[in-house]
Structure formats: structure tokens, C-alpha cells
Amino acid sequence: MEASMEQKFQEKIDNDIRIEPKDWMPEKYRKTLIRQISQHAHSEIVGMLPEGNWITRAPNLRRKVALLAKVQDEAGHGLYLYSACETLGIERTELIDQLHTGKAKYSSIFNYPTLTWADMGTIGWLVDGAAIMNQVPLCRCSYGPYARAMVRVCKEESFHQRQGYELLLTLSKGTPEQKEMLQESVNRWWWPALMMFGPNDADSPHTAQSMAWKIKRFTNDELRQRFVDMCVEQAEILGVSLPDPDLKWNEERGHYDFGEINWDEFWNVVRGNGPCNKDRINTRVKAHENGQWVRDAASAYAKKQSEKKSVSVA
Amino acid sequence: MDKQVHKFILQLADNELILGHRISEWCGHGPALEQDIALTNIALDHVGQARLFYQLAAEMEGNGKTEDDYPYKRLETSFYNVQLVEHENIDFGYTIVRSFFYDHFYYFLLDQLTKSKHTALANIAKSAIKEVKYHLRYSSEWMRRLGDGTEESHRRVQQAVHDLYPYTGEMFLPSTADEHMKEAYGIDCASIKEQWLTAVKEILHEATLELPDGSWFHKGGKEGVHTEKLGYILTELQYIQRAYPNMQW
Ligand SMILES: [Fe+2]
Ligand SMILES: [Fe+2]
Numbered sequence: 365m366e367a368s369m370e371q372k373f374q375e376k377i378d379n380d381i382r383i384e385p386k387d388w389m390p391e392k393y394r395k396t397l398i399r400q401i402s403q404h405a406h407s408e409i410v411g412m413l414p415e416g417n418w419i420t421r422a423p424n425l426r427r428k429v430a431l432l433a434k435v436q437d438e439a440g441h442g443l444y445l446y447s448a449c450e451t452l453g454i455e456r457t458e459l460i461d462q463l464h465t466g467k468a469k470y471s472s473i474f475n476y477p478t479l480t481w482a483d484m485g486t487i488g489w490l491v492d493g494a495a496i497m498n499q500v501p502l503c504r505c506s507y508g509p510y511a512r513a514m515v516r517v518c519k520e521e522s523f524h525q526r527q528g529y530e531l532l533l534t535l536s537k538g539t540p541e542q543k544e545m546l547q548e549s550v551n552r553w554w555w556p557a558l559m560m561f562g563p564n565d566a567d568s569p570h571t572a573q574s575m576a577w578k579i580k581r582f583t584n585d586e587l588r589q590r591f592v593d594m595c596v597e598q599a600e601i602l603g604v605s606l607p608d609p610d611l612k613w614n615e616e617r618g619h620y621d622f623g624e625i626n627w628d629e630f631w632n633v634v635r636g637n638g639p640c641n642k643d644r645i646n647t648r649v650k651a652h653e654n655g656q657w658v659r660d661a662a663s664a665y666a667k668k669q670s671e672k673k674s675v676s677v678a
Numbered sequence: 679m680d681k682q683v684h685k686f687i688l689q690l691a692d693n694e695l696i697l698g699h700r701i702s703e704w705c706g707h708g709p710a711l712e713q714d715i716a717l718t719n720i721a722l723d724h725v726g727q728a729r730l731f732y733q734l735a736a737e738m739e740g741n742g743k744t745e746d747d748y749p750y751k752r753l754e755t756s757f758y759n760v761q762l763v764e765h766e767n768i769d770f771g772y773t774i775v776r777s778f779f780y781d782h783f784y785y786f787l788l789d790q791l792t793k794s795k796h797t798a799l800a801n802i803a804k805s806a807i808k809e810v811k812y813h814l815r816y817s818s819e820w821m822r823r824l825g826d827g828t829e830e831s832h833r834r835v836q837q838a839v840h841d842l843y844p845y846t847g848e849m850f851l852p853s854t855a856d857e858h859m860k861e862a863y864g865i866d867c868a869s870i871k872e873q874w875l876t877a878v879k880e881i882l883h884e885a886t887l888e889l890p891d892g893s894w895f896h897k898g899g900k901e902g903v904h905t906e907k908l909g910y911i912l913t914e915l916q917y918i919q920r921a922y923p924n925m926q927w
Binding site for chain 2: 427439531650
């Protein structure tokens with residue numbers, strides 16, 4: 365029985381028929397999606413913090429408004445993704461609890477600090493840029509609610525990327541101090557951005573199953589290569605160098621070769637030893653705890669109101 | 679250029695900027711994701727309105743001034759916002775009460791401005807008042823929820839009302855610029871006090887909250903005398919412009 369259900373399910377996937385919340389799905393598919401979507405939602409929420417840092421310090425009003433709007437978009441992404449995840453039969457409160465207790469992960473990139481204003485541009489260019497590479501294929505993900513959420517998210521992410529790049533372009537045409545700020549920022553973010561695509565394919569055990577389920581369409585290394593190829597040209601326009609002595613065009617492959625990622629650093633940040641892991645989680649937990657009395661008040665008030673209503677109806 | 683009108687516009691702009699700055703501090707730290715989004719939205723509206731006023735001020739002054747010269751290049755003694763908007767977000771309750779007091783005042787002021795003969799100001803007011811209606815609804819709804827929610831929320835929000843009320847009097851106390859606006863354009867901030875009190879008391883009553891009896895009010899903001907808090911706000915706000923002067927961003 366289970367086997368034939370599973371077979372039917374796989375046939376639907378193979379024929380590019382979307383899976384919807386009420387459809388039967390293998391437990392492992394559901395679990396994989398919950399893990400991936402919630403991780404993605406948490407990344408949006410934690411990702412608000414490094415950029416949120418600079419809202420009060422933005423150098424002019426136009427940039428301030430753009431940054432506020434961008435961080436707000438990320439909160440919106442978090443909201444749709446939590447909703448998409450809830451269609452799989454889990455509640456937001458439980459997901460948030462998993463984040464706060466360290467049971468769920470979020471993108472390691474947000475465990476790096478934002479130290480200068482240029483980081484607001486570099487994050488847009490490289491971090492939103494890498495996110496788009498990862499996420500555009502998810503618009504065709506087999507799970508309907510996730511795929512639909514991603515369509516909207518990707519539109520906004522590409523706007524963020526252009527905005528970030530434009531910020532850097534302004535710095536690149538500026539004074540020597542501004543150019544230095546730009547280069548220093550790119551030096552810090554380049555490798556962590558490449559790490560956003562995850563471990564090498566050989567070390568990524570879930571990839572094959574996720575590809576068969578059409579949750580994933582390309583491997584980590586394929587996406588990383590595309591990203592590098594795209595960035596080299598954009599870096600040239602900015603007049604910045606990318607901090608990798610092994611980066612060079614490979615005529616035969618038709619791609620840029622690039623150096624080895626520091627996997628030791630990668631795994632350390634995943635394990636909680638990045639520069640900001642503790643700060644980020646503590647900040648989220650604190651916001652949640654400080655908000656408890658507010659959420660309690662809202663539900664107490666709503667309850668009183670509905671009691672009043674039912675009394676007046678009776 | 680009419681200097682008093684210019685100063686009146688800066689009063690409006692500075693209120694919007696400083697309040698927007700304070701509310702923007704919530705971004706990423708709100709009590710729930712939905713409130714985080716709503717507060718950020720409101721902060722965006724405030725900063726957006728500040729820009730419209732600063733742009734108008736720059737246009738009036740001419741000589742190459744831009745919207746950024748006012749927020750980024752003035753010292754604290756040349757800021758003309760009321761002291762109320764400088765107050766910290768001690769908790770969500772203080773944030774709501776600060777907005778609740780201010781939103782009501784600002785709504786009635788904008789309402790007068792929409793009908794004024796100063797076309798440029800009337801135009802800004804007509805578009806701004808739509809946003810302010812939403813802010814007013816948001817802060818009023820939260821006053822009800824917090825006031826009539828739990829014992830703890832009631833206690834916290836009542837404390838905020840108590841602490842912030844003495845900063846409301848200044849809104850209705852005319853500065854020289856306000857006096858001029860009254861004579862030249864019939865914009866009268868003092869006349870708002872009654873409307874404001876009626877509206878505020880009505881919602882406080884529904885929220886089971888009370889205004890303190892005190893009749894002592896702080897003042898000075900409109901003439902450039904602020905609380906200690908403004909200096910810290912500007913230190914942050916102006917950091918890049920001070921550290922890297924005369925650059926394009
Ligand atoms: Fe996002
Ligand atoms: Fe983004």
C-alpha cells in the first residue's frame with residue numbers, strides 16, 4: 365500500500381505535477397521540506413540583524429529608507445516561509461523554539477559581522493546574489509506552497525541585489541577612503557558568500573534524494589560555479605579584486621577556476637563558533653522574551669473581546 | 679525666504695525624523711514578526727514624511743541645500759523636534775504611548791494644514807494624513823490591547839502614560855514659528871489641545887487607563903533645547919557624515 369503510494373507520488377514528481385498540502389507524501393519528504401523551509405525562514409529573520417545594525421547609521425535619507433525597506437522585505441520573506449512551512453503540519457511557535465534552542469540552523473553567512481557601511485552593499489551584491497542563485501531554481505520546487513513563496517521572494521531578492529550593487533558602484537566612484545572601504549568589505553565577504561552554497565557535492569549526502577524529489581534542481585558545486593562566473597565580471601566593473609590568487613579563466617572548462625574554500629572555518633561556523641553565532645541567537649531570544657508580555661496582552665484582550673461579543677449576541 | 683515658515687517646516691521634519699529613528703530601532707527586535715513588520719512600516723512612513731519636509735525646506739532655502747543637510751549637518755541645538763519623540767523604547771508600551779500621544783497631535787495638525795493657503799505644505803499634508811490615520815489606528819488599538827490585556831501589560835502601559843504625559847504639553851505650546859504660522863496661515867497648534875485631550879481620553883478610557891493629574895509640562899524642544907537623549911541619537915545618525923565629510927553615498 366505504502367509502496368504504491370510512494371510510486372504514485374514519485375510519478376507525479378517526475379511529471380512535474382506539484383505536490384499540495386493535502387496530497388499524500390512520504391514522511392521523509394515532509395521532514396526534509398520542514399527542515400529546509402524552516403531553515404530558510406530562520407535565515408530571513410536572523411538575516412535582519414546584521415543589516416538592521418546600520419539602519420540608524422545610514423549615511424543619507426535615501427539609503428536609510430532603502431535599507432529599512434530591504435530589512436522589512438526580509439521579515440516578509442520570513443513570514444511567507446513560516447506560513448509555507450505550517451502547511452506541512454507544524455506550528456510557527458515550534459519552529460521558532462527550534463531556532464532558539466539551536467535545534468534548527470540558519471544560513472551561516474549571518475554569523476559574520478557587519479563592520480562598515482560598505483557591508484550593506486556587499487551583502488546585497490554577494491549575499492542576496494548567492495541567495496538568488498540558490499533560490500531561483502526553488503521557484504520550480506515540487507512542493508507548491510514553497511515554490512509559490514519563492515516566486516515572490518526571488519523578485520524582491522533580485523531588487524536587493526541590484527540595490528546593493530548600486531551602493532557599491534557609488535563607493536567605487538568615490539574618494540580613496542570609500543574605495544578602500546569597498547575593497548576591505550569585499551575581502552571579508554567573498555569566501556563566506558561562496559560557503560553559502562554548502563559543502564562540495566562529494567560531501568553532501570542529501571543532494572541525490574532532494575534532486576529526485578525535485579526539491580533541489582542543481583548541485584551545490586554547480587550553483588557555486590555559476591555564482592563565481594557571474595561575480596568576476598561584476599567585480600571588474602567595481603574595480604575591486606576578489607581575494608583569491610587561484611581565480612582564473614579556464615578556457616577548456618569555459619568557467620573560472622577558483623581556490624579551495626576553508627572548510628575548517630565553514631564547519632566551525634556551522635557548529636556555532638562563528639564571530640556572531642551567540643550574539644544572533646541571544647538577540648533573537650531576547651526579542652522573543654521581551655515580547656512575551658505583549659503577545660500575552662494581545663491574546664488576553666482578544667479573548668475578552670470575543671467573550672463580550674458572545675454575551676451581547678446571547 | 680520666510681524664515682519662520684522655514685523653521686516651522688523643520689519642526690515638522692525633525693519630529694518625523696527623530697520619531698522614525700526611534701521606531702526603526704525596533705527593526706529585527708519586535709515582540710512578534712507581524713509587529714516587527716508593522717513598526718518598520720511606520721518608521722518608513724515617518725522617515726519618508728521627514729524627507730518631504732526637508733526637501734521643501736531645501737527648496738525654500740536654495741543655494742544647493744539638499745534634504746540631507748538638515749538631518750546630517752546640524753547640531754542638537756538646531757533641531758526643533760518636541761522632546762517627546764526623543765524618548766527611548768524602554769519597552770513596547772513606551773513606544774506605543776509615545777506614538778499614541780504624538781499621532782493624535784500630528785493628525786489634528788495635518789488636518790489644519792490640508793486646508794491651509796500654503797500650497798506646498800497643504801499638498802504634503804494631504805498625502806501624509808493618509809499614513810497618519812493608519813498610525814493612529816495602530817497606536818490606539820495597541821493602547822486598548824495593552825491597557826485592557828493582562829495585569830502586567832496594564833501596569834507597564836500605565837507607567838508609560840504617566841512618564842510620557844509631561845512631555846505632551848510642548849506640542850501645543852506655540853514657538854515663535856508657530857505664532858507666525860497662526861497669523862499668516864491660520865495654523866494654530868494651541869487650538870489642538872482640546873481636540874487632542876478629548877480623543878486621547880476617550881481611548882484611554884476604553885483601555886482602562888488614566889492620565890496623571892499633573893499640569894507641569896516640559897518644554898524647549900521647539901527652540902533647540904532637548905533632553906540628553908537627542909545627542910546620542912545624532913551621534914549615531916550622523917556618524918558617517920561626520921567621519922567622512924563631503925562624500926557621495
Ligand atoms: Fe530574503
Ligand atoms: Fe534579500
